[in-house]
Amino acid sequence: MVHCPEPTELRRCALAVAVLHDLDVLPAIDGIVLTGTPTIEVTWAECRRALGGVEPETDDGRHRLARWLLLRRWLAERPLGDLAERARPYGTPVESPLHSGLDWVRRRVLGDALDLGFGFVGLDPRDPDKVLPVPQRLLESAGVNVDDWWPTAVVYLERMGRMAAERMERNPNAPLRPMGDCDVVTLLGSMTLRAAMVDSVADGLRTVAAPMRSRGWLDLSRVDPAFSAAAARLTAPEERGFPRPLLVTREEVVMAAEDGDVVGSVLRDELATVIDLRDVMYHRM
Numbered sequence: 348m349v350h351c352p353e354p355t356e357l358r359r360c361a362l363a364v365a366v367l368h369d370l371d372v373l374p375a376i377d378g379i380v381l382t383g384t385p386t387i388e389v390t391w392a393e394c395r396r397a398l399g400g401v402e403p404e405t406d407d408g409r410h411r412l413a414r415w416l417l418l419r420r421w422l423a424e425r426p427l428g429d430l431a432e433r434a435r436p437y438g439t440p441v442e443s444p445l446h447s448g449l450d451w452v453r454r455r456v457l458g459d460a461l462d463l464g465f466g467f468v469g470l471d472p473r474d475p476d477k478v479l480p481v482p483q484r485l486l487e488s489a490g491v492n493v494d495d496w497w498p499t500a501v502v503y504l505e506r507m508g509r510m511a512a513e514r515m516e517r518n519p520n521a522p523l524r525p526m527g528d529c530d531v532v533t534l535l536g537s538m539t540l541r542a543a544m545v546d547s548v549a550d551g552l553r554t555v556a557a558p559m560r561s562r563g564w565l566d567l568s569r570v571d572p573a574f575s576a577a578a579a580r581l582t583a584p585e586e587r588g589f590p591r592p593l594l595v596t597r598e599e600v601v602m603a604a605e606d607g608d609v610v611g612s613v614l615r616d617e618l619a620t621v622i623d624l625r626d627v628m629y630h631r632m
Contacts, residue, residue, distance in 0.1 A: 508537025
């Protein structure tokens with residue numbers, strides 16, 4: 348039986364979020380009100396949706412509610428036309444705890460590893476270059492209908508995929524990097540890029556490591572497969588990519604089994620004896 352948080356627990360969670368994230372929150376009969384222009388009424392039912400089944404009086408619960416309320420505020424401050432211009436494709440691993448839900452998914456890439464949905468660039472005034480995924484239920488609560496915006500987002504994704512492919516052709520040994528407002532995880536959703544990645548491969552299959560959203564590696568003969576898991580664990584959750592290597596074809600993105608040797612069978616006798624990490628000289632603090 349699923350436990351539904353009582354309003355008292357939600358009220359304490361909302362108060363903690365207001366203090367920790369400097370949100371102006373007022374109590375209401377059946378929820379809270381975000382002050383500002385415009386004012387936003389958020390019911391307890393919407394707060395429960397924001398929590399996604401997580402207990403409200405936990406760090407994860409407070410983080411989820413804070414993210415939801417901040418997105419509600421940022422969306423409300425922008426006209427619909429401005430939001431349409433900021434709409435972007437956003438990819439996320441299917442297994443990620445930060446996945447925004449099945450109703451958010453607009454494209455599911457074959458292979459059950461990667462989903463694509465809507466994100467918006469420039470919502471967070473503290474980080475105007477960042478693309479933030481917005482759950483479908485949050486968009487509905489905010490009265491934002493995005494159904495007609497997806498074709499434009501797909502065109503943008505494929506255009507960025509073409510630019511990433513051209514960069515890869517110029518320097519095939521360089522790691523994958525973000526292009527435009529599409530990070531590496533999102534770019535893997537581009538069929539244009541995937542087709543270019545496997546075009547010169549005899550069996551049409553390529554191994555890829557993308558443990559973080561900002562970087563990916565195609566030449567796994569220079570990177571131990573265990574690197575993916577280690578790099579993912581050391582990366583902040585919101586910047587994390589795939590914890591295991593990927594097998595990529597023109598149509599599919601498949602993550603190697605956790606206890607399998609899928610990548611090893613492809614790369615046998617090719618793995619470097621010494622891991623070269625010169626392309627990963629940075630630390631997440």
